[in-house]
Amino acid sequence: MAKIAIKAAMGSYGLIQTAINFDSLGLEKGETTSQAVLSDAFGGSITFKGTGFSFNKSGDATAGTATTIEFRNYDGDLVLSVTNGSFAMKSIFGADVGTLLGKLQAGKDLIVGTDLEDILVYGANPGNDTIRAMGGDDYIIGSAGNNIIDGGDGIDTLKFEEALLDGGTMGIIVDNVKGTVRNAWGGTDTITSIETFFGTTMKDVFKGGAGAEEFDGSGGADKITGGKGADTFDFFAYSGKDTITDFGVGKDIIHLVYGQMETQIDSFDDLSIAYRNGNAIITLDADTVLTLNGVSKSELSAADFDFGFF
Numbered sequence: 001m002a003k004i005a006i007k008a009a010m011g012s013y014g015l016i017q018t019a020i021n022f023d024s025l026g027l028e029k030g031e032t033t034s035q036a037v038l039s040d041a042f043g044g045s046i047t048f049k050g051t052g053f054s055f056n057k058s059g060d061a062t063a064g065t066a067t068t069i070e071f072r073n074y075d076g077d078l079v080l081s082v083t084n085g086s087f088a089m090k091s092i093f094g095a096d097v098g099t100l101l102g103k104l105q106a107g108k109d110l111i112v113g114t115d116l117e118d119i120l121v122y123g124a125n126p127g128n129d130t131i132r133a134m135g136g137d138d139y140i141i142g143s144a145g146n147n148i149i150d151g152g153d154g155i156d157t158l159k160f161e162e163a164l165l166d167g168g169t170m171g172i173i174v175d176n177v178k179g180t181v182r183n184a185w186g187g188t189d190t191i192t193s194i195e196t197f198f199g200t201t202m203k204d205v206f207k208g209g210a211g212a213e214e215f216d217g218s219g220g221a222d223k224i225t226g227g228k229g230a231d232t233f234d235f236f237a238y239s240g241k242d243t244i245t246d247f248g249v250g251k252d253i254i255h256l257v258y259g260q261m262e263t264q265i266d267s268f269d270d271l272s273i274a275y276r277n278g279n280a281i282i283t284l285d286a287d288t289v290l291t292l293n294g295v296s297k298s299e300l301s302a303a304d305f306d307f308g309f310f
């Protein structure tokens with residue numbers, strides 16, 4: 001199990017491709033059979049440690065296994081470390097950032113954030129991982145496998161909006177009472193301390209727990225149950241036809257994002273609300289409809305909405 005640890009020098013919401021210029025990486029002189037360094041034109045570097053390293057005249061790895069990989073930024077500060085791994089040098093040394101991160105995360109890994117705001121896990125990332133985001137308001141990108149995910153302190157977000165681009169095939173089913181997510185690849189994640197959920201572009205089902213949570217179904221006909229606590233439901237131009245089963249008038253909030261709407265709807269008076277069969281139906285356009293089950297006429301007011309460009 002490789003341990004992949006983000007370091008504080010990565011900074012708030014930092015990305016490895018910002019810390020290191022991958023386009024200018026080249027093999028530094030002085031490589032040995034157990035250590036080699038790729039350095040960029042701005043002082044950033046990646047150090048590979050392991051066994052059996054060899055290189056050709058072009059500076060490409062021809063043999064060896066890396067067990068430790070250290071990423072340093074232009075100040076020489078460690079921003080990401082990978083330890084306890086076993087990676088063929090031929091497949092990772094000099095690879096582009098997407099390929100490298102994919103290979104490093106492909107197994108069963110322990111992925112640890114900092115007490116700053118982190119972005120954890122990139123791309124499909126298969127393997128049954130353990131992810132600990134620690135403090136800060138973190139973004140944890142959903143991934144394949146049966147993962148154990150702990151958001152830690154702060155308001156943490158588990159995101160699946162891009163899952164279908166990374167090989168996911170289905171909407172997610174969140175049960176924050178049980179602490180489980182059937183993820184977009186069919187795996188089951190066990191979750192702790194996640195406060196915000198972003199779904200896929202397909203139909204997702206959300207069941208909130210005791211706390212105050214935020215739900216963004218993204219596209220698809222999503223079904224959202226906030227549960228206890230004062231919850232926030234995001235709705236925007238590409239949300240599709242969603243249903244909130246238990247909207248609590250005067251307790252929960254609908255965050256209506258008008259940034260991408262063709263017709264700007266930025267106040268309660270702009271809303272088209274119909275009432276049918278005991279439900280309130282808010283129509284933004286023919287494809288974008290939010291149904292609030294069990295909410296009857298004249299219950300809703302401006303206080304139940306929060307309008308924002310984002």
Ligand SMILES: [Ca+2]
Binds near residue numbers: 113133136
């Ligand atoms: Ca963190």
Ligand SMILES: [Ca+2]
Binds near residue numbers: 199
């Ligand atoms: Ca969805």
